Amino acid sequence: MITRRRFFVETSATALTLLLAGAARSASKMRRVGFLVPNPGIAERRLVALSAGLKALGYVEKNNLVIETRWPGGRERNLRDIAQELIDADVEVIVIHGGTAILQTLHALATQKLSIPIVMATCAGAPRSEGGSSTLVTGLLDAPDPVPKQIEILRAFVPGISRLAALSNPAFPGHPAFEHSVRAAIQNSEISVLPFQAQGLNEIDVVFQEILKARAQAVVVAVDPVVKGAGEKIARLALQHHLPTMFADGDHVRNGGLASYGENLERTYRRAAIYIDRLLKGDKASALPVERITKLDFTVNQRTADKLGIRIPTAILARADKVWR
Numbered sequence: 001m002i003t004r005r006r007f008f009v010e011t012s013a014t015a016l017t018l019l020l021a022g023a024a025r026s027a028s029k030m031r032r033v034g035f036l037v038p039n040p041g042i043a044e045r046r047l048v049a050l051s052a053g054l055k056a057l058g059y060v061e062k063n064n065l066v067i068e069t070r071w072p073g074g075r076e077r078n079l080r081d082i083a084q085e086l087i088d089a090d091v092e093v094i095v096i097h098g099g100t101a102i103l104q105t106l107h108a109l110a111t112q113k114l115s116i117p118i119v120m121a122t123c124a125g126a127p128r129s130e131g132g133s134s135t136l137v138t139g140l141l142d143a144p145d146p147v148p149k150q151i152e153i154l155r156a157f158v159p160g161i162s163r164l165a166a167l168s169n170p171a172f173p174g175h176p177a178f179e180h181s182v183r184a185a186i187q188n189s190e191i192s193v194l195p196f197q198a199q200g201l202n203e204i205d206v207v208f209q210e211i212l213k214a215r216a217q218a219v220v221v222a223v224d225p226v227v228k229g230a231g232e233k234i235a236r237l238a239l240q241h242h243l244p245t246m247f248a249d250g251d252h253v254r255n256g257g258l259a260s261y262g263e264n265l266e267r268t269y270r271r272a273a274i275y276i277d278r279l280l281k282g283d284k285a286s287a288l289p290v291e292r293i294t295k296l297d298f299t300v301n302q303r304t305a306d307k308l309g310i311r312i313p314t315a316i317l318a319r320a321d322k323v324w325r
Contacts, residue, residue, distance in 0.1 A: 031059060031280055034091035034116075035069045036082060036105065038098050043071050045251070049266045050095060050121075053273030059280075072101075079104035087114065093279045095119045095139075095272060100173065106134050117285040121272035122263070122293060135286040139275050143293035146262045147181035150220055150246045153259055153298070155191075157310050158218050158244055162190050165211045165243075167234070168222035170197045178222040201230045208237045216243065223248040223262065231255070244308055250299035254324055258304045264297045264321075297321040 035050060037043045047069055051061060059065040068089045072078040083105035086094055096102050096118055109116055120139030155161060166182045168175050175197075182193050194214050198207045211219060219238055221231065231252035238245045239256045247253060248262030271291070278288055301324040305312050317323065 030064055030066060032066045032068065032089065032091045033276060034086035034089065034094035035067050036079075036086060036094060036096045036101050037069070037071045038101060043069060045265060046097065046121075046269065049269035050273065052266070053270040054276060056270065057273055057277045059273075059277070080108050083108045087112070087116065091116065093117050093119060093276050095121050095276065097121055097123075099123045102137060106136065109136065117279045119272050119275045119279070119285075120290070121268060135284075138279075138285040138288040138290055140268060140271060141290060141292040143263055143296050145177075145181050146223075146248055146296055147178065147220070148185045149296070150248070150261045151182065151185040153261060153316065154218050154220065154244065154246050155189075156313055156316055157258065157305075160190075161217045162192060163194060163215055163217050164191050165194045165196055165214065165216035165219040166222070167196045167198065167207065167211070167219055169199050169224045171199050172222070172224040174222065174224065178224075182220060198230070201233065204230045204233050204237070208234075208241070211243070212241055218244040218246065220246045221248070221252075231257070239304060239307060242308060244310060250297055250322060253299040253301045253304075253322075256301065256304055258301060258308065258310070260297070260299045262296055263293060264295070267295070268293060300324070 033054070035047060037046055047067065051067060054065060061067060068086055068091055070082045070085055072082045079101050083094075083101070086105075087108060094105060094116055096105060102118060102120060102123060105118060115136060118134075118137045118139070120137060120141065122140045122142045151164075154164070164182070164186065166179060168178050179193075179195055186193060194211070194216050196207050196211055198204055219234070221234060231247060231249060232255045235245055235247075235252050235255050235257035245252075245257045245259070247257050247260040250260045250262070250264070253260045275288060279285065298320050299322040300312060300317065300320045302312070303324060
């Protein structure tokens with residue numbers, strides 16, 4: 001015979017078991033995040049940064065998280081097809097670097113009347129869909145132009161510099177803005193800008209010989225997926241030929257470049273991960289304010305400076321966020 005008390009205890013225990021089982025299932029639910037980057041040369045490090053940012057919030061790959069990563073190999077005509085692959089993979093959020101890719105993804109979503117939210121990581125300006133500003137997009141906007149500060153630092157490192165090489169990729173949308181920024185930064189000075197262009201890693205050796213023939217005294221390198229992918233090679237060639245270099249990515253300074261001033265990738269993607277977490281928990285993209293990156297990092301390689309015979313002013317060295325010694 002089952003007493004009322006026994007019935008209550010057994011029923012409560014069963015209910016608790018079901019509740020805990022449901023909670024466990026909920027906690028272990030596999031979340032699917034899409035990640036669209038413009039070029040395979042920059043994909044790996046960004047993916048590592050994104051995965052680390054999500055892990056800090058409890059999302060672990062192969063446990064409760066799948067990151068579907070796609071890139072179009074630099075061919076923007078394929079961006080919409082790549083975006084469609086992510087949509088077909090049933091992702092819940094899409095993380096995208098670059099305005100063109102965001103617009104193509106928005107178009108693919110609109111065609112199918114879908115509402116998958118998009119996190120910008122990063123973009124020059126808030127993209128606008130055909131109907132205006134999209135309510136599906138939130139995330140991070142690019143920081144202010146780093147070039148003026150990069151030139152200021154180079155001038156402090158190389159007093160009296162008169163010939164500055166500016167290396168960029170003419171196929172990259174940001175190419176005209178980069179060259180304009182460099183020219184604006186050296187206005188009313190004794191410096192001549194020597195523009196050089198490369199569209200792939202295989203062109204770097206030839207371009208570097210041209211830089212040397214032009215008797216450049218330093219090189220500033222654009223933020224660009226192709227040129228960025230060749231950063232280690234550029235740093236090595238520059239050091240070999242006794243040329244100071246300025247990058248936007250601190251990783252190239254670790255690999256032998258003289259200095260960098262630009263975005264901290266890990267910090268950016270930690271912030272992007274917070275947006276993803278909020279969206280996965282049910283917040284609407286339209287309810288999450290778009291933020292602009294304001295903090296840029298200054299990195300110096302003291303070993304490279306010593307090899308180049310450059311004495312870095314103490315006041316400037318004190319401002320560095322990272323010094324490789």
